[in-house]
Amino acid sequence: MIPLFKVEVPADAADRVTSVLDSGMLGHGPLVEEFERELGERLGNPRVAALNNATSGLQLALRLAGAADTPGGEVLSTPLTFEATNWSILASGQRVTWVDIDPDTLNVDLGDLAKKITPDTRAIMVVHWAGNPVDVDRLTSILDDAEASYGHRPVVVEDCAQAWGAAVRGRPLGNHGNLCVYSFHATKHLSCGTGGLIVLPDERSLRRARRLRFFGIERDADRVHADYDVPEWGYNFYMNEISAAIGLSSLAVVDERIARHRRNAAFYDAELAAVPGLEPTVRTPGLESSFWLYPVKVDDRPGFMRKMAEAGIAVSVVSRRNDAHGCVPQAARTLPGLEAVHDRVVNIPVGWWLSEEEREHIARTIRSGW
Incomplete structure (x- = not known):
């Protein structure tokens, strides 16, 4: 049977993983940080945070977007996607308003999306389905019009789970001012076995994302004396060294x-x-x-x-x-x-x-x- 999906680990991944096991450092460490630097260089945006999976990234992105600040708030999204996209919205305590799709591309119908933005819209989730990018430049123009009409600009979360390597007018996804989330699942182009990445538009959101992926704790906080502070609670969403080792091998191919x-x-x-x-x-x-x-x-x-x-x-x-x-x-x-x-x-x-x-x-x- 000719497969629809196939998993193949690059030849040097086993040696990299063995080195991690020998090091005794299995959680977040120097390989994760090296992987982040490499990913930032590939994307042309160094503001990235590696995560345990992309579903965590979508939830974190919605938190950063402020959607979770209003329980039951509206998030516009497409129904033609893997369930992780929309269940992340539900997990964040929001309600989904469905936007139609463009039958030609199978991506979100931006004309229908423009009509459905209201003052109650907290965020917009767009999916680059099958790796085919949504025209995020046109989306930016739609948001400009919405902001002019309502005095409110919903934050965009781009689900880039299937779209590593995709670009809009020569610019990789992650460079258009939105919150972007990539998946490094075993079957994806770029694989860590399991893993994800959130790409941020500014330094403030980057610092916040890196805190929130580790319970809201600054990683360099002095926790020996139990006097550190967590001003904002976070999650257990960080990437481990084994995933980063596999990801570094995958980057080469x-x-x-x-x-x-x-x-x-x-x-x-x-x-x-x-x-x-x-x-x-x-x-x-x-x-x-x-x-x-x-x-x-x-x-x-x-x-x-x-x-x-x-x-x-x-x-x-x-x-x-x-x-x-x-x-x-x-x-x-x-x-x-x-x-x-x-x-x-x-x-x-x-x-x-x-x-x-x-x-x-x-x-x-x-x-x-x-």
């Missing part, structure tokens, strides 16, 4: 991995452009995807998935529309863009592990119909 995803995506764009009953997502100039996934919209999705399984090709919906879950019945609303595509979307293998023969087999199987 991640650029080539993303390049291979992009080459595979370009191959599919050409080979599947005219297949009856299949519609690819739209490519937008200036928005450079990392192609963590390659979603397509197909007629008769069950039939398509059966045909692919019979050909030894793993495909998946990956995530169910979040607004259909029983834990958010109060948030239901009409979303015509989502309704048009939610039962058509399926993801095919696009990863760095594909051989040219496997890639051709996938395209040929799809072209033969289902």
